[in-house]
Amino acid sequence: MSRKLYHGASWYPELWSREIWEQDIAMMKKTGINVVRLGEFAWSVFEPEEDRTDFSLYIEAVSLLHSHGIDTVICTPTATPPIWLSHGHPERMHREPDGRIMGHGSRQHACTNNHFFRARSAKIVEAQAQALGRLPGVIAWQIDNELKSHVAECFCDTCRGLWQKWLEKRYGTVQALNEAWGTAVWSQTYQCFEQIPQPSTAVPFLHSSSLSTMHQLFSMEKIAEFADMQASIIRRHSPQPITHNSSIAFHLDNERLFRGLDFASYDTYASFPNRNAYLINCDLWRNVKKGRDFWVMETSPCHGGSLHGQPQLHPDGYLKAEAAAAYALGAEAFCYWLWRQQRSGSEQPHGAILSAWGNPSIGYRNVLEVEEARKTLEPVILDTRPLQAEVGLTYSDRSKVFLRTEPHRKLQHRSLITHFYEQLLHLGLHRDLVPEGAAALDGYKLYASPYLPYLPKELTDRAVARVKQGAVWIVGPLTGGRTEEHTIPTDAALGRYLEELAGVETLYTYPMDGSGTTGTAFGHTAPLSLWSAVFRPVAAQAMGVIDQGPARGEAFLTERRLGRGKIVMLGSMPAGAEGDAMLRRILLHYADEAGVALRTDVTPGTIVAPREGKGYRVWVAVNMDGQGGSVTLPPGCRDGLTGEPVPAGRLSLSPFDCRVIRMELPAKS
Secondary structure, eight states: OOOEEEEEEEEOOOGGHHHHHHHHHHHHHHHOEEEEEEEETTTHHHHHHBBOOOOOOHHHHHHHHHHHTTTEEEEEOTOOOOOOHHOGGGBOOBBOOOOOOSSSSSSBBBBBTTTHHHHHHHHHHHHHHHHTTTTTTTTEEEOOSSSTSSOOOOOSSSHHHHHHHEEEEESSSSSHHHHTEEEEEEEGOOSSSOOOOOSOSSSSOOOOHHHHHHHHHHHHHHHHHHHHHHHHHHHHOOOEEEEOOOOHHHSSSSHHHGGGGGEEEEEEEEEEEEEEHHHHHHHHHHHTTTSSSSEEOOOOOOOOBTTTTTOOOOOOOOOHHHHHHHHHHHEEEEESSSBBOOOOOTTTTTOOOOOSOOOOOHHHHHHHHHHHHHHHHHHHTTEEOOOOEEEEEOOOOOHHHHHHOOOOTOOOOHHHHHHHHHHHHHHTTTTEEEEEEEETTOOOEEEOOOSSOOOOHHHHHHHHHHTTTEEEEEEOSSSSSSSSSSOSSSTTTHHHHHHHTEEEEEEEEEETTTTOOOEETTEEEEEEEEEEEEEESSSSEEEEEEEESSSTTTTEEEEEETTTTTEEEESSSSSSHHHHHHHHHHHHHHHHHHHHOOOOOOOOTEEEEEEEETEEEEEEEEESSOOOOEEEEEEEEEEEEOOOOOSEEEEEETOOEEEEEEOOHHHHH
16 A cells, blocks of 8 residues: 555445446545445445456446546455345254344344355455455455444354364363363253353353353354455455454454554444544553554544444534544544445445536545644554554453453443543543553553453563553552353352552452442542442552441552563542542552653643654644634644644644644753
């Protein structure tokens, strides 16, 4: 791919006449669209009958786009198997835990583990890669579309057999599995792997936690293998990089999925009131394929929508702010679903750039604003790179699985981690969301790992290595109380290894919601919530003490110096407005102790994205809440676009405004 910022949309040439193609491409040029994504739902176009393939329509479409200077991302069509694959073959279809078999229609109705489906998927992907993979204008590939967005684990006969083989490979013997899972509870002991069920709904109460969690991890591994298969085929016929448009909402282990792909991309339809859910994606996907720019592959130009719902319309100006924030935080592309509104199907109400009848939509003028922002920002973005944050926050799809199995009071990992993230935003701390399996934590001065029921020893060791070099590691809440097999540790409540490192003994773990428990730390008092751990310092110091409740007088927050840094144990989540204030105070205190310098006093609702070029740094400040904002500038700043001097002191931004501020760096000796 050439170095540029991309501004794109999804386009479906199979749905429209050649006359409309010409109209669409002329409008794309006018709008500034320089890349389109196509093909993800076109299997029945490519292969209308089994073994009769025809890619001529897409060869023509890609060639026409290229002739007008518009690049293409080609998608494999395996999300929508054709009727000839589905009809009369229930064994090929996805089966729900209650035994319901998916019928043809919608998408993702086939079992991606079914042997016939896998074979046909491989065949169509290979034919597609041979036909389209080296066409001029093709700059990238996308595997499938939104894997596991509408369905989770499959419960068909094929999957049951693969599940049992996966368990045998993992544990070796059924005796080892029985021991790891503690199956003697309720006489669940198995005699052979063939007896082990999938966690269906056909039980009177609940399945074992180990069974439920392991089955989800099995499903995630198998869907990643499906993507690996497609990527390996494409690479035989095309030199272009490969991605998948994913989401933290889908039933995936994204870290595992992207291990075999070349760059990260995702879709997000966060509404304006939920804008922090948009920003958290930028700070995560920048780090999924570290060092490689990510793509916002799908977002709405104005509003989402389907036959069953129409989310809120973006206010004018917000789309430009979304795009500016994405580019500044590490995006190479900002793309919409979709170009022209679909006249049929289940997503007719979904926002688009053009209406089905060809007129500009309500969001069209905002798309023009994005294009103007793209052209303005492009020289700065291409000449700089996002700075790694000094504050890291662990993100874990494995933890998402643990909380699906054991949600306590209907907890959801995404909302929990987003709330914690919002406190970092509020404090103006530049932050990275760090995948759980990140090879190293170099550069992080403050590192937090909340909501990790299972805390791998490898992650603990990496964090402790940073602590000894001077970092502060905040552990919890809801971290460390489960083993890898989703059982409770028996050597200590949070595992002896962690507790000895932290210098604490965990006295109790229990749900504090509704118990009247309050705690005080750093001059703030707040209710305490969630399934919580109560500590007795052994070689640590109590920094937060329970004032009221069953464990009155005991600690919920401790710290222990280790090497040049500290391990901080946060056993409970401060709740409500008072709790948010307490958590921010805790984070700020330890950011100060750790010497976190990469931060600003930006007002809430506005972000600053720091980037660095050769001998200089830029701050890209973007107002996201439509209320305007401000940030204090140091002396010696210039406007990053005009070069004009900008005085030190308070810089004001108008609603949805974007400013680029340049600061020269001292010459290195």
